[in-house]
Amino acid sequence: MRKNLTVLATGGTIAGIAGSAIAPDYRSGEIGIDEYLEKVGGLGLEAELSGQQIANIDSADIGPAEWNQLYAAIMKAVADDACSGIIVTHGTDTLEETAFLLDLTVPADKPVVVVGAMRPADAVGYDGLRNFANAVRVASDAQAAGRGVLVVMGDRIFSARDVRKVRTRGSDAFRGFPRESIGLVTPSSLEWFGAPWCEGSAAAFGWCKDLPEVVIVYMHAAFSAGELLRHIGDDTRGVVIAGVGEGNMPEPVRQELVRIARRGIPVVRASRADEGLVDRETEDAENRFVAGRALNPQKARILLQLLVANGITDPAAIQSAFDGR
Structure with missing residues (x-):
């Protein structure tokens, strides 16, 4: 038919x-x-x-x-x-x-x-x-x-x-x-290669016509805290780091991101590497950082936009959403 x-x-x-x-x-x-x-x-x-x-x-x-x-x-x-x-x-x-x-x-x-x-x-x-x-x-x-x-x-x-x-x-x-x-x-x-895994599943999020501003900041050697701050404006509601290796960044940049996260702006550590997981680090809870897990920076941005749009800004709740992707 x-x-x-x-x-x-x-x-x-x-x-x-x-x-x-x-x-x-x-x-x-x-x-x-x-x-x-x-x-x-x-x-x-x-x-x-x-x-x-x-x-x-x-x-x-x-x-x-x-x-x-x-x-x-x-x-x-x-x-x-x-x-x-x-x-x-x-x-x-x-x-x-x-x-x-x-x-x-x-x-x-x-x-x-x-x-x-x-x-x-x-x-x-x-x-x-x-x-x-x-x-x-x-x-x-x-x-x-x-x-x-x-x-x-x-x-x-x-x-x-x-x-x-x-x-x-x-x-x-x-x-x-x-x-x-x-x-x-x-x-x-x-x-x-396998059976359907989400039969009958409702949408994970409601549609949002105006997604909040979430910026992706690309890490590289000698990247500075000053460069980071130039990416972040008054309307920024979230930050995704395209980090080196497993979501890493220079120490001065990390310190500035901790201050940003403690102001209530979610910070997600993703990786600029093509493949690999970004797992939780011991300091993430204290820093209020989120590990991007399997999502690359551009997908981490989409998920974070939807979370923030739905009022989810607590790092633990955001981490749970990333863990489930």
């Missing part, structure tokens, strides 16, 4: 045009959703697709205005009994952030699949059509529900919690941590 899927388009490389099959650069978000669905119509996909254009932009430009529209459209599709699943087309640069935000705020009742491409639509080796066909197969599968928001790239299925862009180019630009892919997919096959 053919499934009815809703496709929500936001732009990105998957809808990009270079003007030449071998051009070194391109323009993101040039193809509209109607044109794109007409293009994929000849693939013989076993689904009925209806599209809505949320935005048509480079994902570097995505923010609350687009997220608000996207969330509203997803929740409308979730409530529609005729809709079996939702696909979101998205640029790859911030794909993991949008996917994680939706994972925390959308119930796990229906498949929600985010998909992108690493090459524009008129480039040699355009991967967008295959990725999209794979996304259709995943969103059409009843076993995709109850797994949270999913990301499909390069024949692999990732959980939004785990997925991260690790390379600037190439079909293998995405990986997962701490779990690698949770399934493999082609346009004609689908294999899950």
Whole structure:
């Protein structure tokens, strides 16, 4: 039986045009959703697709205005009994952030699949059509529900919690941590690595139209407390440290962050390293710091924004939320 899927388009490389099959650069978000669905119509996909254009932009430009529209459209599709699943087309640069935000705020009742491409639509080796066909197969599968928001790239299925862009180019630009892919997919096959883990789960957080300001501060050799303070303004409600190693920082910076945390501004220690856990340190409780655990800085920021927006600012409560991700 053919499934009815809703496709929500936001732009990105998957809808990009270079003007030449071998051009070194391109323009993101040039193809509209109607044109794109007409293009994929000849693939013989076993689904009925209806599209809505949320935005048509480079994902570097995505923010609350687009997220608000996207969330509203997803929740409308979730409530529609005729809709079996939702696909979101998205640029790859911030794909993991949008996917994680939706994972925390959308119930796990229906498949929600985010998909992108690493090459524009008129480039040699355009991967967008295959990725999209794979996304259709995943969103059409009843076993995709109850797994949270999913990301499909390069024949692999990732959980939004785990997925991260690790390379600037190439079909293998995405990986997962701490779990690698949770399934493999082609346009004609689908294999899950395990059963759904959040069937019937409600959204972890209510939607917030105006997320509070949380800054990410990138640590490096010779980083100073003065540099730290230049990142923090009157509207800052949280700080995520992209720390060296296991969330570390120079001692003068640590001392300043302790003062900031004791003023009631949550401080999360994440790592600039690509993989690895940031565990609790003995001093974290006294310093009022939170260990980012498996979340990279950009995902730690999203989670902290939602926590603060919901009035959760106590370090122990924030740590519990990070431990549960």
